[in-house]
Amino acid sequence: MNRFKYGMTLIELMVAIALSAMLMAAIVGILGGVSKQAKIAVDGEPAIWAEQTIALMRTDLLAANAVWKSEDAVWLFTDAPSYESENIGIRNICYRTRKLRDETPILERTDSTFRSVLALDVREIRVERLDRFGVPQPLPSAPGPVPNQVRVWVRCDGQAGRATVIRDLVLR
Known part of the structure; x- marks a missing residue:
């Protein structure tokens, strides 16, 4: 009588993929903002x-x-x-x-x-x-x-x- 299953169900897999995609989008957004701020600082564009x-x-x-x-x-x-x-x-x-x-x-x-x-x-x-x-x-x-x-x-x-x-x- 093993109560624990090993592996993931299809729903758990879909949730994990969705969370990974949201995390990746957040990281890309943050890096894009940082690079834009660096570009403004380097180029001397007005604040x-x-x-x-x-x-x-x-x-x-x-x-x-x-x-x-x-x-x-x-x-x-x-x-x-x-x-x-x-x-x-x-x-x-x-x-x-x-x-x-x-x-x-x-x-x-x-x-x-x-x-x-x-x-x-x-x-x-x-x-x-x-x-x-x-x-x-x-x-x-x-x-x-x-x-x-x-x-x-x-x-x-x-x-x-x-x-x-x-x-x-x-x-x-």
Whole structure:
């Protein structure tokens, strides 16, 4: 009376083949993503995070009632929630740079509900008001009105000294 059978049934064999195929597809996908990131790094193509960060910052600035700068952070005060599914009213949004435990500099966005990392290796973010003649002015240190135009500067790790202009945004 042997209760255990040796070998696999047809269904077990089909499940094993399906799981192997899914694992192989996942490995190919991961390797494809890694090779694409390596190609972008080697070719020096522009980073995707900058466009996504600017789009998010533009949305936040359009909804903002006040904007100001304190130390290494740009603050936005808004009463319009970014996400309709959340029942959040008035809140502050902060864009700032800081270092992780391993000393990696990051750019992060914090609002009243969560903190999200937007980019790695960003040492500084700076937002300036542009007057009607296009002359840059610093943001106030206390909450002030949202300007019609802003210029966003970023200094990444490995850049000596100068920050790079990402984009001038026309808001109103």
